[in-house]
Amino acid sequence: MTTADVTPAADPGALARMARELRPIAPFLVIFLCFALLALLASAIAPYNPNTQNLLARLKPPGTAVRGIFYLLGTDEVGRDLLSRLIFGARVSLSVAMLSVCVSTLIGTLLGTIAGFYRGATEIIIMRFTDIVLSIPAILLAIITIAVLGPGLQNVVLVLGFTRWPRYARVAYGQTLAAMGLTFMRASAFNGASAPRLILRHVLPNIAGAIIVVATLEFGLMVLFEAGLSFLGLGVQPPTPSWGSMLSVGRNYMGTAWWIATFPGICLFLLVLSINVIGDRLRDRLDPRSGR
Amino acid sequence: MGRFLLKRLVQSAIAILGTVTLIFFIQRLAGDPTLLMLPEGATREDIEILRHQLGFDRPLIVQYLEYIAQLAHFDLGQSLVQRVPVADIIAARLPYTLCLAAGALLVAVGVGLPAGILMAVRRGSALERALMALVLVGQSMPTFWSGILLIMLFAVTLGIMPSSGVDGVRSVVLPAIALGALTMATYARVARTAVLEELERDYVSTARAKGLSFRRVVTRHILRNAATPIITISALEIANLLAGAVIVETVFAWPGLGQLAVQSIAARDFPIVQAIVLLSAFVSIALNLVADLLYSVVDPRIRLEGRA
Numbered sequence: 001m002t003t004a005d006v007t008p009a010a011d012p013g014a015l016a017r018m019a020r021e022l023r024p025i026a027p028f029l030v031i032f033l034c035f036a037l038l039a040l041l042a043s044a045i046a047p048y049n050p051n052t053q054n055l056l057a058r059l060k061p062p063g064t065a066v067r068g069i070f071y072l073l074g075t076d077e078v079g080r081d082l083l084s085r086l087i088f089g090a091r092v093s094l095s096v097a098m099l100s101v102c103v104s105t106l107i108g109t110l111l112g113t114i115a116g117f118y119r120g121a122t123e124i125i126i127m128r129f130t131d132i133v134l135s136i137p138a139i140l141l142a143i144i145t146i147a148v149l150g151p152g153l154q155n156v157v158l159v160l161g162f163t164r165w166p167r168y169a170r171v172a173y174g175q176t177l178a179a180m181g182l183t184f185m186r187a188s189a190f191n192g193a194s195a196p197r198l199i200l201r202h203v204l205p206n207i208a209g210a211i212i213v214v215a216t217l218e219f220g221l222m223v224l225f226e227a228g229l230s231f232l233g234l235g236v237q238p239p240t241p242s243w244g245s246m247l248s249v250g251r252n253y254m255g256t257a258w259w260i261a262t263f264p265g266i267c268l269f270l271l272v273l274s275i276n277v278i279g280d281r282l283r284d285r286l287d288p289r290s291g292r
Numbered sequence: 293m294g295r296f297l298l299k300r301l302v303q304s305a306i307a308i309l310g311t312v313t314l315i316f317f318i319q320r321l322a323g324d325p326t327l328l329m330l331p332e333g334a335t336r337e338d339i340e341i342l343r344h345q346l347g348f349d350r351p352l353i354v355q356y357l358e359y360i361a362q363l364a365h366f367d368l369g370q371s372l373v374q375r376v377p378v379a380d381i382i383a384a385r386l387p388y389t390l391c392l393a394a395g396a397l398l399v400a401v402g403v404g405l406p407a408g409i410l411m412a413v414r415r416g417s418a419l420e421r422a423l424m425a426l427v428l429v430g431q432s433m434p435t436f437w438s439g440i441l442l443i444m445l446f447a448v449t450l451g452i453m454p455s456s457g458v459d460g461v462r463s464v465v466l467p468a469i470a471l472g473a474l475t476m477a478t479y480a481r482v483a484r485t486a487v488l489e490e491l492e493r494d495y496v497s498t499a500r501a502k503g504l505s506f507r508r509v510v511t512r513h514i515l516r517n518a519a520t521p522i523i524t525i526s527a528l529e530i531a532n533l534l535a536g537a538v539i540v541e542t543v544f545a546w547p548g549l550g551q552l553a554v555q556s557i558a559a560r561d562f563p564i565v566q567a568i569v570l571l572s573a574f575v576s577i578a579l580n581l582v583a584d585l586l587y588s589v590v591d592p593r594i595r596l597e598g599r600a
Contacts, residue, residue, distance in 0.1 A: 128303075131307055132314060136573040137573070137576060144569045147562070227436075228436065228539050231436045232538070244436075247437060261437075265434075272434070273432035
């Protein structure tokens with residue numbers, strides 16, 4: 001695989017090739033972009049305030065109008081518009097996932113690159129520490145940390161970011177070791193390039209593909225983790241709408257008001273599914289090892 | 293083999309010490325752990341008394357060493373709410389989680405491995421696409437949502453399964469499916485990749501040229517060689533099942549360690565939460581050790597590498 005296959009070039013042949021590449025995953029790209037748009041423009045798109053309660057309109061089924069207010073997807077147990085809450089929920093879900101992926105990518109890539117670059121004692125200490133964090137199941141590590149720090153959006157981002165970096169560190173470490181062996185790296189070092197310069201100019205561009213693949217796959221997991229923590233009451237706190245906490249409330253009403261849990265459940269599934277499919281495709285293209 | 297074993301044992305011991313240290317310091321992240329253990333609205337005197345009782349007014353290093361010493365004696369402390377040893381509470385819950393995890397593993401391996409092998413062998417067929425869809429659904433479905441759907445379908449609508457709690461062997465079926473789905477997807481993927489890789493090797497053509505049937509080549513040669521990656525992920529996946537139990541047990545009111553962890557956080561019973569996290573980390577380290585030893589048996593090259 002050459003880099004020309006990955007980066008879109010200006011000539012029409014490349015564009016056509018890219019279109020052909022994206023075709024099989026087009027529906028999933030559309031789903032993901034829809035959620036991203038909902039998240040970005042939540043305040044403009046949502047018909048009502050997601051937190052406004054209307055006790056006269058509690059548990060109304062989808063398509064009900066109460067006093068001139070139309071509830072397309074129905075209302076929840078305190079009469080809030082479900083559609084508006086779902087739209088703002090997309091914002092919570094995607095921003096938590098995005099931020100925590102950024103935090104863990106940063107930490108993991110930095111540590112992994114340093115370990116692979118300097119070798120020796122630095123390498124041993126960093127990689128052993130990586131193994132330790134990796135050996136504690138992430139959700140439990142997140143739970144115990146949130147139990148100490150308290151729940152809330154900010155803490156969820158920090159906790160997920162600080163517990164999920166070892167996978168990036170492992171990949172960055174392995175890729176850096178490989179990159180260090182390349183002839184041009186040795187030539188650069190021989191010519192007196194400084195360590196930060198070598199890392200920034202030569203190592204990082206070489207390992208970026210592998211890191212992006214991990215980040216995409218982790219992104220879907222982060223969405224699930226945030227929803228799971230919120231489902232347990234340890235994530236985003238009410239009244240902030242989160243799909244996980246909406247599901248948690250909704251499951252008590254499954255017999256009488258199925259829509260409360262069903263719509264967030266479907267959104268969550270579709271979002272994670274689209275991320276996973278896109279991630280798979282990226283991995284097939286960028287990670288030469290799985291291309292076979 | 294002896295040196296390899298010794299090296300891995302020392303590494304595991306370091307990992308355990310590191311985990312214990314990490315958990316200890318996480319608990320000190322918010323400053324004084326006394327505050328975590330008291331109900332909200334406790335008076336300043338209550339806090340002082342408990343702090344002294346638990347020894348949190350001593351230097352951090354003394355507390356740390358004592359904590360290590362306690363754990364070395366397998367002393368997990370006392371539950372703050374129930375006032376009984378944490379070990380007793382955990383011992384009562386552990387069988388349920390083990391039973392659930394075993395059920396989930398059965399689902400995952402029983403469906404995932406054949407699915408993965410079929411996907412590789414029938415590459416490009418409609419069957420592969422159908423199985424891939426199943427894998428993607430298993431991977432993308434949050435356990436709490438699939439759990440609710442399973443309860444609605446099999447317990448509420450069809451009425452053929454208990455909806456929650458423990459009531460005979462049948463009650464483990466739904467939670468095991470919900471918990472096993474993600475692991476099933478992982479097994480299927482890894483098995484598919486491993487078998488695909490082996491299919492390209494020369495020995496496959498040789499065996500076929502010798503006149504062995506394709507089925508025999510797959511069962512006799514390919515599966516044996518594809519075992520290493522599958523063993524490796526088993527260690528990780530069993531640990532993941534234990535962690536996933538936190539959510540599944542909450543959905544199905546299953547009285548295992550996961551439910552206990554969630555209940556203990558709500559009750560601010562911190563020694564229990566800590567013990568559960570430590571336990572699952574130890575299990576995960578032990579499983580990784582076992583996996584390493586196992587595939588050094590399956591694949592002698594790894595053993596030799598350890599010696600070098």
